Amino acid sequence: MDAITRIKQLGMPRRNNELWTFFPVAKIPNVLSPDSDCHVADAPRNDNQDAFDFSEENDFAALLPVAQNARTMVQNIADGSEEMAMLKCNNDYGHTVLNIGKNAKASIEILDNKVQHPICAERFDINVGEGASVEIFFANPANDLPLTFRHFRITQAAGSNVRFSAIERGNGITRVSIDAFLNAAGANFDARTLNVLGGESSSHHRLHIYHNAPETTSTQLSRNLLDGNATASYDGSVIVGNGCTKAYSSQLVNTILLSENSSVSVKPVLKIYHDDVECTHGNTVGELDAEQMFYLVSRGIPEKAARKMLMHAFAFDTFAPLPEGPAKKRLLQEL
Numbered sequence: 001m002d003a004i005t006r007i008k009q010l011g012m013p014r015r016n017n018e019l020w021t022f023f024p025v026a027k028i029p030n031v032l033s034p035d036s037d038c039h040v041a042d043a044p045r046n047d048n049q050d051a052f053d054f055s056e057e058n059d060f061a062a063l064l065p066v067a068q069n070a071r072t073m074v075q076n077i078a079d080g081s082e083e084m085a086m087l088k089c090n091n092d093y094g095h096t097v098l099n100i101g102k103n104a105k106a107s108i109e110i111l112d113n114k115v116q117h118p119i120c121a122e123r124f125d126i127n128v129g130e131g132a133s134v135e136i137f138f139a140n141p142a143n144d145l146p147l148t149f150r151h152f153r154i155t156q157a158a159g160s161n162v163r164f165s166a167i168e169r170g171n172g173i174t175r176v177s178i179d180a181f182l183n184a185a186g187a188n189f190d191a192r193t194l195n196v197l198g199g200e201s202s203s204h205h206r207l208h209i210y211h212n213a214p215e216t217t218s219t220q221l222s223r224n225l226l227d228g229n230a231t232a233s234y235d236g237s238v239i240v241g242n243g244c245t246k247a248y249s250s251q252l253v254n255t256i257l258l259s260e261n262s263s264v265s266v267k268p269v270l271k272i273y274h275d276d277v278e279c280t281h282g283n284t285v286g287e288l289d290a291e292q293m294f295y296l297v298s299r300g301i302p303e304k305a306a307r308k309m310l311m312h313a314f315a316f317d318t319f320a321p322l323p324e325g326p327a328k329k330r331l332l333q334e335l
Contacts, residue, residue, distance in 0.1 A: 001055040002052075002066075003054045006055060007063045011032065012025070012030055023233070029118050052066070059179075068092070070095040070121075071094075072095045074099070075096070078104065080104060086110075087110050089122050090113060092115075097124075097126075098125070098126045105134075106132070107325060108135065109327075110150075111138070111140060112138075118146060121150075122151070124152045124153070126162075127155050130157040130184070131158070131160060132157070132160045134162050135162075135322075136165070137326075137330065137331060138166050139167040139330055139334040146173065149175050150174075156181065156182050156183060156188075158184035158213075159185075159187065165192045165327050167334050168195050169195075169197065171199055171201050172201060173202050174204065175203075175204045176204075176206070177207070178206070180218070182211050182217075185215040186216070190218070194223050194225075195225065197227070197230035197232060198228040199228045201228075207220060208237045209239070211240040213244060214243070215247070218248075220236055221318060222234050222236075224254070225314065229262065231265075234265075234266045235266075236251050237271065242273040244274050244277065247274070248277070248278045250281070251268055251281040252281070254283075254284050256314060288307060289310065312335060316332070
């Protein structure tokens with residue numbers, strides 16, 4: 001089934017769809033309307049779609065770039081090789097396929113397309129081979145793009161390691177969705193994200209992590225610094241299949257609200273079909289620590305500088321555990 005047919009079956013996102021619970025769906029242009037600036041009714045067919053079957057895809061954002069005839073870029077990274085790359089979509093819609101070979105190492109930075117359009121959407125299909133190590137990251141400057149979708153579909157073979165890291169800023173609405181499939185023993189997926197938002201901006205993360213084999217691990221750490229009327233949401237699901245012994249998963253969301261009008265929504269979901277696993281989740285929401293502020297100010301540090309110090313420490317700890325490499329260097333520079 002092609003993406004156009006599937007997106008017509010699903011229809012436009014609605015708030016009663018659990019994938020879009022927290023998202024302001026009224027802001028999404030109706031791509032099914034013939035009067036809309038962007039619609040799929042007469043979209044030309046891209047022959048690259050033939051390699052994909054979208055019949056089981058339920059996420060509108062995952063289908064949209066392909067339905068809008070995004071040209072598919074395929075990049076193969078050979079077994080045992082080391083690659084560094086920067087990916088930038090030059091159009092409203094982008095579709096990238098990355099095939100990472102056995103024992104390869106890859107560092108992939110994703111750059112923004114800053115051309116003003118009502119909606120921009122990208123899809124990344126990333127297939128990670130046995131023993132491969134991949135870091136995927138972005139830390140783009142704040143922009144005024146009104147509505148941005150990024151969807152990642154990641155499959156991992158035995159002993160593979162994927163680290164996903166991002167800093168998000170801007171004045172618009174963003175949604176990052178990830179489907180990660182840990183399909184063999186030893187596969188590890190680590191996601192670390194930081195939202196630094198103010199004004200009327202909002203950022204929404206939706207993760208589904210599938211532990212499809214024994215002895216697989218996943219870690220999710222999301223942190224938010226929210227000011228003004230900014231909003232953030234985190235919808236994280238972990239699914240551990242039957243027979244997947246010794247699976248380990250942790251999820252933690254920490255938020256500091258810097259204004260009375262900022263807000264965060266968090267929905268952790270654990271679906272566990274085996275009893276020999278360890279899965280945890282947690283969520284904290286608060287203000288800057290008053291005792292720490294008092295300690296710094298009482299030692300002569302101006303209040304504004306003290307606030308910056310505490311916010312920097314909160315952000316720094318998000319990425320400090322990453323191994324040395326391009327991703328960690330870039331992310332810490334941006335702080």
